[in-house]
Amino acid sequence: MKKLGLASIGAAFQRAYERAVGRMHLIVANSENVRGRIQRFLGRDSIVVYPPCDTEGFAFAEPQGYYLSTARLVALKRVDRIIDAFRALPGKQLVVASGGDDAEALRRRAAEAPNIRFVGWTDERELRSLVAGAVATIYVPKDEDFGMSxxxxxxxxxxxxxxxxxxLLETVLDGETGLLLPAGFTAEDIAAAVDWLTAPRALSMRRACEARAAQFTRARFINGMRAAIASAGGIEVGVAGAGVREGAA
Structure with a gap:
């Protein structure tokens, strides 16, 4: 009965969502990825305005020899594969700066690997420090909407x-600002990427990374939204982000 009740609520929400979308003259998506979902599941076109990222709050510091994962510890983020990669790389250090439903299971998975350190959720200051001191970050979620990390x-x-x-296809430039693994990647693929992306090689990508991040500033978001609202002539504008998922229709 509980499942039937949840299914009824979900169906009612979906119908209400679709009616609301139908009233909108212009829809703004936060990525081409979401734009494609809107077209596929709702039959509507949209324009893309990338979300505002805190590019000014993050700054470079000399790498301290570790790789960093900041993804939530839930199945869709696939941090288990990152853990398995570093279990096979005892000479490489991994810092996991997050929490989530799978935290305890992942800690147990890494129990025999002293090169893997969990620091839990951190405040903004500590997070920025951890990112600044990393050799590189690792972020391999399943079909991420956009991904600010x-x-x-x-x-x-x-x-x-x-x-x-x-x-990630819209943010990371493969071979220039990092490496993009194939969709069916394994822990071994992550390990190979870590081996390849040494500290000197990561450092050589610094300027390209900073230039790429500059494409996703708050100023660009504000200008994009102003242009979207102007193009709509003051009529209703809907903003779509994580609300449109696989199976939503």
């Missing part, structure tokens, strides 16, 4: 080991 990493001049799907 890679942009924050690049703002600090740190390349990203990511995955060639979702919003």
């Amino acid at each position: 890679p942009v924050e990493s690049m703002a600090a001049g740190k390349p990203v080991i990511g995955v060639a799907e979702g919003g």
